[in-house]
Amino acid sequence: MLSIILISCVVNKKSNVNFGQSKLNIELREKLDAILLKDQGIREILDGNLSAERKVKLLADMDLNETDIEGSKKYSLVRQIDSTNLLEIDSIIKIYGYPSKSLVGEPANNAVFYVIQHSEKIEEYLHLIRKATENGDIAKTSLAMMEDRNLMYKGVEQIYGTQIKGKANKKGQWIYFLWPIKNADSINIWRKEAGFKQSIEEYVKDMDVEFKIYKMNELTDI
Numbered sequence: 001m002l003s004i005i006l007i008s009c010v011v012n013k014k015s016n017v018n019f020g021q022s023k024l025n026i027e028l029r030e031k032l033d034a035i036l037l038k039d040q041g042i043r044e045i046l047d048g049n050l051s052a053e054r055k056v057k058l059l060a061d062m063d064l065n066e067t068d069i070e071g072s073k074k075y076s077l078v079r080q081i082d083s084t085n086l087l088e089i090d091s092i093i094k095i096y097g098y099p100s101k102s103l104v105g106e107p108a109n110n111a112v113f114y115v116i117q118h119s120e121k122i123e124e125y126l127h128l129i130r131k132a133t134e135n136g137d138i139a140k141t142s143l144a145m146m147e148d149r150n151l152m153y154k155g156v157e158q159i160y161g162t163q164i165k166g167k168a169n170k171k172g173q174w175i176y177f178l179w180p181i182k183n184a185d186s187i188n189i190w191r192k193e194a195g196f197k198q199s200i201e202e203y204v205k206d207m208d209v210e211f212k213i214y215k216m217n218e219l220t221d222i
Helices: 026-047 052-061 073-096 108-117 122-134 140-153 184-194 200-206 216-221
Strands: 016-019 022-025 164-168 174-178
Touching: 022 026, 026 052, 026 073, 026 108, 073 108, 108 122, 108 140, 122 140, 140 184, 184 200
Parallel strands: none
Antiparallel strands: 016 022, 164 174
């Protein structure tokens, strides 16, 4: 496990570059880039839809080897990476709040969002994500995804139809389904207002999931 490096609240002049009136914190940007690489890289590897060359590069960039992702090891590795990333993000937020584009640039500014999205602290930090979206540091679609996931974690209907859930059905087979939607008749209007390009039908098809809108009381019968 990578050691957690606490970021000093004293800004090092060598870690900042002037961009007009703003200062880019290079040290923080590099840290967030590394966090983002681990968060997204391990999920890209687990997804399996990548070339052999891309897989080799990701493993090397993340200082991993094939034995680290053998069998069930890969799931433990995801939990380990997510746990370590969250500890680091907690420390960063305490010092900087949500790191803005003007502070760390793109795509480093997205690292905090992804780590929170993959954690159990969505409810705790959702207000921060909403404010960052208002400031233009997070896309409206990203906020919509987090809002939906938070609602799913609470066991209620989502709004934008972004969340796909996996579970074992009555036959013991693992299946994926679209989490129930509030106001399903107007779902594509909500999606368009949030900035999504795809309709719910197109999105579910791309996710290779059957398009069926369940009600909450129907989930136990799947």
